[in-house]
Amino acid sequence: MRPVKEAALLLAIAFTCSVAAFFVHPKAPSFRASGLDRDLSAILALPEVFWVDARSDDDYEKAHFEGAILLNEDRWEELIVGFLDAWSPDATTVIYCSSAACPRSHEVAARLKSELEIENVLVLEGGWEALVEAGLVEEADE
Amino acid sequence: MSYLGRGAEILVGLAFAWAGVVKLMDPSAFLAAILTYEVFGHAFAVVASLLVPYLEVCVGAGLVFGTLKQGSRLIAIALLIAFVVLLVQAAIRGLDADCGCFGGSEMASESGYAWPIARDVLMLAGLAIGIVVERVSRDKSVR
Structure with a gap:
């Protein structure tokens, strides 16, 4: 003992x-991750949302939220072009990654704010897992 | 023989103390490293980023100075096993995790997982040597 x-x-x-x-x-x-986190119900209540998928290319290819644009730090320089083509300044940019424990969405949010001076950026609390739990997307087969 | 065991424990203790001091100077950087393992939620990671560095310093001091040595060994072994499990799962999942082991950024994409895992296993071996040598010495003195 x-x-x-x-x-x-x-x-x-x-x-x-x-x-x-x-x-x-x-x-x-x-204990507060950042002022950017919002749960799914708060996000869905927004009038216009521009979805950004911050997961890996493979995860995005398997499945992604309808209309979401891929933007991750692995291929930032390439993907930012597609992001800017599709981005709407009137919509709230909402970023998700794989789960609540995934830091990528906060990293992408920080870069969008600092490099592109986009202020209307939020992070989906729970990420992809929250979308799956809500039945808005289907879990991709491995 | 007993010098070998004591020496191994002191080396492991110094490594723990150093790792703890570096981390407790910047807990936010350690928090960022913990989150790259994609295992813990933010709240748990915050608690770990504050608790683990002080635990490492306490354990390191315990092993070096020989005070509360048995408890220090127990926590050191538990921490090292946890670190190895975290590193292995990150390697299996192909994550680019930041080791966070001795402060600073030590991304797996740059340094790989082999050395951090081997380092932890070596430290476990050092603790095992200390325990075995102490047992052997005690048995001899009883006889």
Whole structure:
């Protein structure tokens, strides 16, 4: 039992330090991913949406949300041309990637904001998984 | 013989402490690295980005100075197994994950997964040597 008790003590020390760091560390992360995340119901309530698929080329080829344009960091320079051709400034640009744990949609959103100065950008909370769960798309066969 | 075990543990402890110190200087960068594994949700990743660096420092100090050594070994082994599982799943899924192991950006597309996995396995071996040598020394002294 001694190793477990000692491990519990170490965990308690580390936990206390990490809680303190959360409040005082200048580079402490926030529990809110960004101000960009919106759930599916909020996105569907928008009057006009321009969908962007930030997953890999393979995933996009297998299946994607109807009307979504592929834009990922792997082939940014090539894909941005197609994005700009199709993009509508009146619509809200909504980006999704594979799941809630996928960071790609935030990376694409950050680049659209910083490089193209597109302000009306949101990220779909839950990504592709949220679209599948809602029955708006079908899970692609492997 | 006992020097070998103690030396191995001190080396593993120093590696843990170094990895922890580097990460706790910039938890946001570590959070970004965790998210590239595409396993954890944002909230869990935030907790891990704050907790793991301090845990590594505590474990490192425990192994180097020999205080709370058994608990330090237990957590070190659990962390190393978790790191290996994360790296292997990222390699199998073909993700370009950022190791995040010793701070900085160490993308798999640049460094691959083999070295980070081998490094963790070596550290597990170091801990195993420490445990085995200690057991053998204790058994001898009992006789």
